[in-house]
Amino acid sequence: MSTLTIADLQVSVATDQGQKQILRGVDLTIKEGEIHAIMGPNGSGKSTLAYAIAGHPKYTVDGGSITLDGEDVLAMSVDERARAGLFLAMQYPVEIPGVTNTNFLRTAKTAIDGEAPSIRTWVKDVRESMGKLRMDSTFAERNVNEGFSGGEKKRNEILQLELLKPKFAVLDETDSGLDVDALKIVSEGVNRAHQATGLGILLITHYTRILRYISPDFVHVFVAGRVAEEGGAELAERLEEEGYDRFLTGETAAV
């Protein structure tokens, strides 16, 4: 049983005005097959958490730990983390000019598995996954994310999730900018990956909308760089009705 453990995580980011603390002690434990929703207002540090897990060089870990089955994730390089089984579906996927999606996917798969996938099954897997995500076959030969619409970029992230088969995936606002149809398609992809591989998921979102299609086991409300409240799916319903005001005023009062 795989476990991703985040304990007392403190993270800062370099800004023009100097180092700025964003995460102020985050505790989270995600077990294999669990779906955790992280919900919070804009600027509360959700993406910072996602990037810190993936190892983005802009973010400095000042304290705390991240471990994957006891292994120190913070000691790993960005690519080592991915090879250890972590995946980040980014809020704003990056365009890579001149590198075709096919080439990128095959290179990533080879790196993750430590050997090249057998051509025949690989080509079939890619085609099938693209079909289920309603991605036109031309996306294979296009450069990675270049000229993709917002929704197409998100589908491309989920395509990678399905093909690379990580142990844990952080999905950073995968729902933002998607119309209802695209939201369903993307959610189905996430659910497929979850069922197929027992994927553990950290689903970051601002809105409750995606939770209609992906049911969380746990909901964590994220405010000002820490978890302010935790509960089950019912907490999301409360947020849907009340919004984040309750937490924000509390925060202001506390300061």
Add this chain to the structure above:
Amino acid sequence: MEAATALTPDQHAATASGAPTTGGLPGGSKAHSDGGWDAREKGFIPVQTRDARFRSYAAAEFPAVTGHEVNWKLTPVGRIGDLIDGELSGAPYELDAPTTTGIDVSWVDRSDARVGVVGTPEDKAAANAWGSFDKALVITVSGEDEQELVLGRSAFGAAPRAAHTIIEAKPFSNAVIVLDNSGAASLVENVEIVIGDSARLTVVTVQDFDDDARYVATHFGRVGRDARFKHVVVSLGGSVVRVNPAITLAEPGADGELLGVYFSDAGQHLEQQVFLFHEAANTKGRVNYKGALQGEGARTVWIGDVLIGANASATDSYEQNRNLVLTDGTRADSIPNLEIETGDILGAGHASATGRFDDEQLFYLRSRGISESEARRLVVRGFLAEIVQKIGFAPLEERLNSAIEAELAASVGIAGSTLGRQVDGAQR
């Protein structure tokens, strides 16, 4: 369309000369981009029209080169002094020219009527070569079927030499000509290219010389009515390599695509001064050069002059240069200049940027398990691929990809993350 169209929403006002863009910001790139030029609206007054530069066939008419001249100021003239005004051998050299139907390759005397049809030297080195060659190499393309010729030129030798080459594409002909240059060289060459009406011609010049080779070339091109000309400069090997294409879209409907790709290693100086002259109306021009720099003293220069003449109404023109800096200790100069002498154009613009690896691209690839060195390879290959893919001649594309691969094999792992580090490559 009456006035120039805006190309980008964030364009800024026109200046007579694009500011040189060098270096970049930490973890990013410094971009320069203009578009939507309109002579009348902006009251554009060029200092000196590019077309009005001094020209002569006689080297003696050019003053001694000091290195301060507008067309020499970024060149290491000290390393090529013997080529600029020393004695040059003008004897023919050995060629590897496979027999190709429809393409004739022969040596002709200097008195041949085709010599001087297109070009007149604009600098002392070119004039020196013009006065020194004994025989000119003439490549003539005729017929209408598509032809390909890769001309192997690897026997120039290390002694200072002058060469003169004429490429003539007869009306309606269709060919790809590759000047495949390698080996030792201390060479000054003038290449005259005549593209007849409705012809389609691609000329690729590959500089894959020995490490200590020096090559100074000017390519003069004249593109006829409704003709399509693609000109490609590929510079990889050599100590000092300077290739200056000066192409005139001389007749209505002429189309010129000027491409370049270069990879400069430690101590290498790779330069290209591109001049695209829209002389006639309804002409279309695209200039696109991309380069990578790695290693101490790696140096590149790109100057892109575009002139839209008074008669060139309904012209469409865009030029750009992008450089990718892979290590410290390099310098890339990138200077776009655009002059417009008519108010009636379809569009014109330019862009230039020199930057480091994009850290976000590297992060994205690495977050998918791809190692840092492999990620760098993908990014650089992808960056240069845009040009390589446009050449349109598959055997050469493959060769270039593996050549770039070989260059990269030497670079991978040298540069660490550039994040937060001052970019001191490419500074004056």
